[in-house]
Amino acid sequence: MKINQKLLGKLYIVPTPIGNYNDINHRSLIILKKVDLILSEDKRKTGILLKYFNIKNKLYSYHEYNEKKHSEIIINKIKNGYNIALVSDAGTPLINDPGYRIVKLCRFENNSIKIIPIPGPCAAILALSASGLPSNKFCYEGFLPNKKSKRLNRLNELKLEKRTLIIYESKHRLLNSLNDIKSIFGSNRYLVLAREITKKWESIYGDTIEKIILWIKNDKNRLKGEIVLVIDGLHNNIYNEIPEESIKTLLILKKYLPLKKAIHITANIYKIKRNILYTLFLKNKY
Numbered sequence: 001m002k003i004n005q006k007l008l009g010k011l012y013i014v015p016t017p018i019g020n021y022n023d024i025n026h027r028s029l030i031i032l033k034k035v036d037l038i039l040s041e042d043k044r045k046t047g048i049l050l051k052y053f054n055i056k057n058k059l060y061s062y063h064e065y066n067e068k069k070h071s072e073i074i075i076n077k078i079k080n081g082y083n084i085a086l087v088s089d090a091g092t093p094l095i096n097d098p099g100y101r102i103v104k105l106c107r108f109e110n111n112s113i114k115i116i117p118i119p120g121p122c123a124a125i126l127a128l129s130a131s132g133l134p135s136n137k138f139c140y141e142g143f144l145p146n147k148k149s150k151r152l153n154r155l156n157e158l159k160l161e162k163r164t165l166i167i168y169e170s171k172h173r174l175l176n177s178l179n180d181i182k183s184i185f186g187s188n189r190y191l192v193l194a195r196e197i198t199k200k201w202e203s204i205y206g207d208t209i210e211k212i213i214l215w216i217k218n219d220k221n222r223l224k225g226e227i228v229l230v231i232d233g234l235h236n237n238i239y240n241e242i243p244e245e246s247i248k249t250l251l252i253l254k255k256y257l258p259l260k261k262a263i264h265i266t267a268n269i270y271k272i273k274r275n276i277l278y279t280l281f282l283k284n285k286y
């Protein structure tokens with residue numbers, strides 16, 4: 001057992017590639033080689049990564065189900081001089097991945113344990129950097145709730161957010177979530193869908209929510225893979241604030257009435273200026 005009685009060990013937070021092994025950096029490889037123990041979300045996956053880089057080291061299971069129980073054991077090891085690296089399945093640990101508990105425990109040891117973050121891949125930051133959306137101020141939302149009612153509630157809380165919003169999404173829920181985002185944020189909010197970043201089928205595509213949904217429906221392959229959504233914040237763009245319901249009403253009325261009349265009635269119901277509705281209608285060629 002490598003125990004350094006005099007010095008506390010260190011905790012290294014080591015990001016791993018999110019698709020392309022070439023993205024691991026030199027320093028991460030050195031650390032993964034030299035630490036006494038690697039905390040791994042999935043020992044099989046980390047094992048494959050280590051083997052690829054010809055690294056042999058001890059792996060210790062650390063995932064969301066044993067995080068609580070194992071954190072105490074790990075901190076004791078660090079106090080006994082162990083240098084430990086924390087890795088997750090892919091990307092930066094703690095970012096919707098395990099690690100928070102152990103980092104918190106280390107931090108609250110009177111700042112005596114060194115926590116060393118290593119730079120590396122994070123899907124949220126990569127998607128943001130290529131989105132073309134304002135990037136100096138942004139907020140990271142992680143995954144939306146699974147349950148539709150909770151998801152809609154959360155989106156309602158977020159709809160006035162002015163900063164660029166980053167959401168992680170799963171392929172199984174993508175269309176449902178996009179439809180919910182559309183119903184709360186309006187069809188015209190600009191959104192960038194970043195899929196399979198750093199992988200063979202990487203695609204980063206931006207348009208209004210309405211058009212993104214059509215774009216996906218045109219090719220079901222666009223539903224596949226790992227996905228990040230980057231959504232424009234609420235700006236003083238009057239079109240963003242047009243309620244989705246008003247467009248639905250307008251489209252129904254238009255079936256029975258001339259466009260001018262349908263716009264007039266809709267504008268009265270929803271207290272919207274007629275020219276705004278008219279321009280929106282033309283822009284989207286409903």
Ligand code: SAM
Pocket residue numbers: 018019088090091092093094095096097121122123124167168169170194195196197198199226227228
């Ligand atoms: N810790 C990771 C990070 O730093 O990005 C995130 C882990 S979270 C459990 C997994 C989610 O990250 C996926 O569902 C997806 O939303 C996003 N993600 C991970 N890899 C991705 C990739 N290559 N392309 C797009 N999104 C990705």
